Amino acid sequence: MLPDLHDLLESLPSHAAVLDMAGLLVASNTTCLELLREIDPDMGLGRPFGDACAKMLTQPVGFAVQEGIAAVLAGSLPRYEMDLPCGQAGSQTWRALCITPLHGPFPGALVTLADISRQKQLEEHILHDAFHDTLTGLFNRALFINRLDQSIKRLKRSPKALYAVLYLDMDRFKLVNKTFGHVTGDRLLMVIANRLQKQLRELDTLARFGGDEFAILLEDIAGLEDACSMAETVLRQLAQSFRLKKQDIFVTCSIGVVLGSAAYEHPDQVLRDADNAMYSSKEHGGDHYTVFDAGMRVLTQRRMEMELALRHAMEAGEITVHYQPIVSLTSGDVTGFEALARWQHPRQGLIAPSEFIPIAEETGLINELGALILRQSCRRLVELLRANPDFTDLTLSVNISGRQFKRPDFVDEVSTILAETGINAQLLKLELTESVLMDDADEAVRTIKRLKALGVKVVIDDFGTGYSSLSYIQRFPFDSLKVDRSFVGNMNEAEQNMEIVRAIIAMAHKLGLEVVAEGVELAEHRTALSELRCESAQGFFFSKPVPGEELDLLMRKHWKNEAQPLL
Numbered sequence: 313m314l315p316d317l318h319d320l321l322e323s324l325p326s327h328a329a330v331l332d333m334a335g336l337l338v339a340s341n342t343t344c345l346e347l348l349r350e351i352d353p354d355m356g357l358g359r360p361f362g363d364a365c366a367k368m369l370t371q372p373v374g375f376a377v378q379e380g381i382a383a384v385l386a387g388s389l390p391r392y393e394m395d396l397p398c399g400q401a402g403s404q405t406w407r408a409l410c411i412t413p414l415h416g417p418f419p420g421a422l423v424t425l426a427d428i429s430r431q432k433q434l435e436e437h438i439l440h441d442a443f444h445d446t447l448t449g450l451f452n453r454a455l456f457i458n459r460l461d462q463s464i465k466r467l468k469r470s471p472k473a474l475y476a477v478l479y480l481d482m483d484r485f486k487l488v489n490k491t492f493g494h495v496t497g498d499r500l501l502m503v504i505a506n507r508l509q510k511q512l513r514e515l516d517t518l519a520r521f522g523g524d525e526f527a528i529l530l531e532d533i534a535g536l537e538d539a540c541s542m543a544e545t546v547l548r549q550l551a552q553s554f555r556l557k558k559q560d561i562f563v564t565c566s567i568g569v570v571l572g573s574a575a576y577e578h579p580d581q582v583l584r585d586a587d588n589a590m591y592s593s594k595e596h597g598g599d600h601y602t603v604f605d606a607g608m609r610v611l612t613q614r615r616m617e618m619e620l621a622l623r624h625a626m627e628a629g630e631i632t633v634h635y636q637p638i639v640s641l642t643s644g645d646v647t648g649f650e651a652l653a654r655w656q657h658p659r660q661g662l663i664a665p666s667e668f669i670p671i672a673e674e675t676g677l678i679n680e681l682g683a684l685i686l687r688q689s690c691r692r693l694v695e696l697l698r699a700n701p702d703f704t705d706l707t708l709s710v711n712i713s714g715r716q717f718k719r720p721d722f723v724d725e726v727s728t729i730l731a732e733t734g735i736n737a738q739l740l741k742l743e744l745t746e747s748v749l750m751d752d753a754d755e756a757v758r759t760i761k762r763l764k765a766l767g768v769k770v771v772i773d774d775f776g777t778g779y780s781s782l783s784y785i786q787r788f789p790f791d792s793l794k795v796d797r798s799f800v801g802n803m804n805e806a807e808q809n810m811e812i813v814r815a816i817i818a819m820a821h822k823l824g825l826e827v828v829a830e831g832v833e834l835a836e837h838r839t840a841l842s843e844l845r846c847e848s849a850q851g852f853f854f855s856k857p858v859p860g861e862e863l864d865l866l867m868r869k870h871w872k873n874e875a876q877p878l879l
């Protein structure tokens with residue numbers, strides 16, 4: 313026996329009803345009837361279902377409910393499904409309406425109205441997260457790119473639809489995080505986001521790209537001046553201090569500005585140019601904006617070509633090492649060498665490290681390059697000592713770039729190279745510059761200690777050119793200090809430089825550091841440094857850096873001689 317229609321409807325988990333061929337209600341379960349009566353108290357059997365249903369809507373839906381029902385009843389739609397936004401404004405609910413035709417004894421349609429509010433909420437949540445930054449609530453990169461793509465297309469259709477992109481990167485934000493902690497850093501980013509948002513018009517888009525990077529899309533602007541004036545506003549706004557945790561925090565940012573043009577096909581191209589312009593603001597020292605020009609693209613192009621060429625040079629063995637002797641000012645002996653990278657270019661000849669090291673740093677090639685130089689020079693020293701057993705204790709100083717030093721596996725790499733080449737670790741000195749110490753001092757201390765545990769010595773290079781004071785470097789367990797050649801070079805002409813060198817040497821000694829002076833070009837430099845009790849020196853006065861093949865000869869000529877100029 314067939315169950316009673318009402319019993320059947322009551323047993324369904326969702327609101328359900330049956331309509332006749334005219335769309336009138338012929339049966340309904342209780343929950344469905346109650347729902348319909350909330351909207352239309354007169355609702356009951358024999359009344360048009362579609363009208364009541366349409367009244368529940370808080371906003372229009374694509375295909376009117378009545379039309380949907382009619383189409384199913386007429387057989388022109390096999391089934392009609394629609395998510396209905398219902399309820400009063402403020403307490404929105406969602407119902408999934410489903411209308412299926414009924415044939416047989418009750419021709420008409422079966423209607424269900426399931427509550428899908430939770431599911432919709434979840435969907436909206438996911439959608440929101442997909443396009444928003446959780447920290448600041450701003451749009452994220454994905455949404456920004458979407459909007460930018462629309463702007464690019466709009467400009468192609470109508471040349472008056474000008475747009476511009478401002479790409480922002482906070483200056484030295486790492487320092488903020490380090491000084492005040494990440495929680496305050498995050499809080500500051502939120503406040504910055506808020507301050508930026510206030511400067512924008514309704515139609516502009518502000519997004520956070522992650523970290524301390526933001527981007528602004530300005531639409532329908534009159535020209536570049538509008539973009540520049542926005543950049544100035546942003547700089548001015550950030551220049552005012554932020555008050556957090558009862559402290560005034562100052563931040564600045566670097567901005568790259570790109571004006572949209574028909575030449576742009578894809579958002580990535582605009583962002584790449586904006587990033588380049590931002591980068592040049594950074595090079596300017598930050599707190600600055602730069603408008604992108606095509607010249608920068610040429611620069612990028614050149615950088616990429618250099619990278620390719622450098623990669624090739626490393627594989628082809630064109631990267632070699634020259635060695636500059638370091639001389640003891642007390643004994644006059646050569647006590648060691650500094651390894652200095654050279655690029656022996658087949659056509660351009662010898663290329664100085666100042667030309668290719670920065671590119672290697674930027675592109676990340678420095679990791680491989682640094683390892684190559686370390687390996688090559690350690691091997692050379694081992695050979696030299698093996699061939700000349702009377703040259704004891706010659707040390708090897710190798711320059712280590714910041715990026716290389718900060719790699720998590722740097723110490724392991726040094727340890728591998730020590731084992732591979734068989735060099736006595738006590739003879740190896742790694743030269744670090746202050747830039748390595750600024751970002752994360754605690755981490756730097758840990759790395760230096762791990763290096764020292766291998767037996768390697770650690771030197772602070774170019775001392776005096778950075779910001780750190782001697783008391784700052786006291787935190788780091790260095791073995792020796794190199795006075796930058798800019799002080800030594802004109803020590804005798806400029807009284808002030810002599811005083812600086814004197815002070816550095818005296819304080820270094822108090823900290824138990826040995827001192828090496830660089831850039832000794834004249835006999836007077838050597839004499840003055842000896843009088844200041846500087847331990848060692850290097851410079852053109854003793855010898856220029858020489859190729860590895862010439863080391864034996866240089867040493868034989870010089871070994872145990874009075875430190876005479878070799879050239």
Ligand code: C2E
Pocket residue numbers: 636651652653664665666669682685711712713773774797830831832833850851852853857
């Ligand atoms: P640096 O570590 O300060 O190296 C000393 C530089 O001073 C060398 O320049 C050397 O040739 C030059 N020099 C030596 N004596 C004199 C002198 O009496 N007068 C003058 N005016 N200069 C002198 P170089 O070889 O051109 O290297 C420049 C910089 O490139 C180095 O400065 C170092 O920072 C970097 N560098 C060189 N090789 C490497 C390397 O293998 N790895 C890394 N990361 N950096 C390197």
Ligand code: CA
Pocket residue numbers: 650711743773
């Ligand atoms: Ca050096």
Ligand code: CA
Pocket residue numbers: 773774794796797830
């Ligand atoms: Ca130096």
